[in-house]
Amino acid sequence: MSGKDNSLRSISTRLDGKNYTYWSYVMKNFLRGKNMWGYVTGTKVKLSVPQTENFDMLLDAWETDNSKVITWINNSVTQSISMQLAKYNTVKEAWNHLERLYTQSNFAKQYQLEYDIRALQQNDQSIQDFYAAISDL
Structure with missing residues (x-):
């Protein structure tokens, strides 16, 4: 190096x-x-x-x-x-x-991701923060 x-x-x-x-x-x-x-x-x-x-x-x-x-x-x-x-x-x-x-790739991981996406709510987050959270998932 x-x-x-x-x-x-x-x-x-x-x-x-x-x-x-x-x-x-x-x-x-x-x-x-x-x-x-x-x-x-x-x-x-x-x-x-x-x-x-x-x-x-x-x-x-x-x-x-x-x-x-x-x-x-x-x-x-x-x-x-x-x-x-x-x-x-x-x-x-x-x-x-x-x-x-x-x-x-496994079903447990897929299920967890789908669950996390459905449970995600914007609440007090800005649109940008909420979009970032969805994108992360």
Whole structure:
């Protein structure tokens, strides 16, 4: 990664289990901006066989960046979700777990969404806030 970046927090949006689509969009753009998206896609892979004379340095750099991205992800999800990610050693494994968990299509999720949409009321919200709430669902 170019330059120093000591920030622990990546994005202001926190994955809570209901907002995966938006969270993944924001996180993907953040990681692309940091030139770290390759850790999610698997194009930046951990070297396993010493092929170059600077193998140790390259391996250390990969592990440092992988840990940095995992930290960013952990700091942008709720604690219960973060605890689920503790068993994964790579960003790719953690991201794939979240993707499988929150993009699966199932009847319970569909029912919950339909229920939430029917229960939503404008009350004292402005039109813009109410529209945003509907759009979020």
